[in-house]
Amino acid sequence: MFYNTDWSGVSISDFINILDDYLHWYNEVRIKQSLGYLSPMEYRRNLGLIA
DSSP: OOTTOOOTTOOHHHHHHHHHHHHHIIIIIOOBGGGTSBOHHHHHHHHTSOO
16 A cells, blocks of 8 residues: 555545555455455454454
8 A cells, every 4th residue: 555655645634544444444344364264353253352
């Protein structure tokens, strides 16, 4: 997300929104083979670590 990206025309508020969207995807949407093809949040929910 950050490498090879020109952020010169992006405002701070736009950057925060882009970063927030990326973090949401990274923690709640992307799947990991090592977690049984679940997202990190789904994996934690299945373990009963979060509500």
